[in-house]
Amino acid sequence: MQSHASPPLGFLAVQVDIHRPPGDPFNPQTWPFPLLHELIPGSPESQIVSKDPYPPSFLDSAVAAGKKLAERGARGIITSCGFLVLAQKELASRIGIPVATSALIQIPSILAILPPGKVVGVLTYDAERLGAAHLQAVDVDPERIRIRGMSVHGHLRAVIQKGVTYDEVLMGKEMVDGAVALVDECRARGEEIGALVLECTQMPPYAEAIQKRVQVPVYDVYSMGLWFYSGLVRQNPAAWTSFG
Template identity: 30%
Template sequence: MEKKPKICILRWEEGQVLPAQLQLESLPGNSTNPASYPFEVMMLRVKGANMDTIEENPCQEMLDKFIVVCKELAAQGVKAITTSCGFTAYYQEGLAAAVPELVFTSALLQVPFIQTMVGPNRKVAVLTANKYHLREEHLQRAKIVDRDHLVILSLHDQPEWGRIYTHPNEEFNLEAVTDEVVSVVRKGLEENPDIGAVVLECTDLPPYSARIRDELGIPVFDINTMISYVALSLNEYKMF
């Protein structure tokens, strides 16, 4: 009998992913690249999920659509559901309350856990695609209570990354994006030497996690560290 994946990644609607995002999605490590995982995952595009309903203007209508999809997945035997955008944390509480399966919409859910690990004398930095789209609701619904030990770093004003907002139909210079990601984290560490770990909010950023760890010598968490954690709990893969 063919084994069915227990984890499903909810993706944006077909045709709603920008050219630059498609470039990022092709990279090993990206949350929507099946090659990123040592186990099988299901991927499902959700009608209505796009830049507007997920990142810019989340709404009840989109939550209702997600709930319908999640209930259908549960009926198919899926045991855990995540998403392809960290800003979907906005919908975390509603989705988790609606289905009995594990729901972990965003890498942001790791922040309270990591704050506990680094201790009361150090901070956790969150690197986000755009700090102006990271709302209070995202933090609240990810249960991020300790704001005194939280540092927000943002890519929105970087020349190359920022083109996803100013020139959405054009492709990235991926080498420039890599340099910008590392540079923003490096500057954050220089300005906040008490940062003990970094969380990458955006699901397009895990391809850069290893380079940040190697160059800056700091623990980096992302959506893939979270998916791997959940996969172990479901025996989707084993360490021994």
């Protein structure tokens, strides 16, 4: 349950008009704290899901939207697409409050807690466009990362690109099958995945089902957002005894 006395988290939204169930970071029901939205103008899927640097005009629009969130009282900002990690350093340096653009920013910490012989798997919306540039944006060595994308002809792509009606069963099956395939591909090469990171912000509703099938730690924008907010707004649990 949200505590509406708590300061809000800011959310930079992109122009992708789809069903967003609880678990999707756009949905206020996802979070145990208030959420404020601002739209980044000129941010369709074709603009955001990119392997190339974002143009200055887009970055300026994102910064302006982020500053609006700060003016409205947001303590920090997350976004609605993991590909925006390409803008992490730019947005963090210009907006003026902490910014966490992508689930991918968790990877350095995940690598630090895994045995050296294990790799991190990344399940992404589009493996052809997610690559070394996105990992380097958060100072990650691609050598320990294994990436798998969702099917070009799958339900997720159809929902986002073609406006097909969202089907929870189809979406869940596609996510779980993708994670299983990634783990199996690595095992076939003699590699062991120590953890999965779900890049796409549509994936968190299925993180539990994914973990039950692949039996490894699973991180996503939800796990990132909880960690991020816990430092922005420290709130001692009621069960803690007070000092003095």
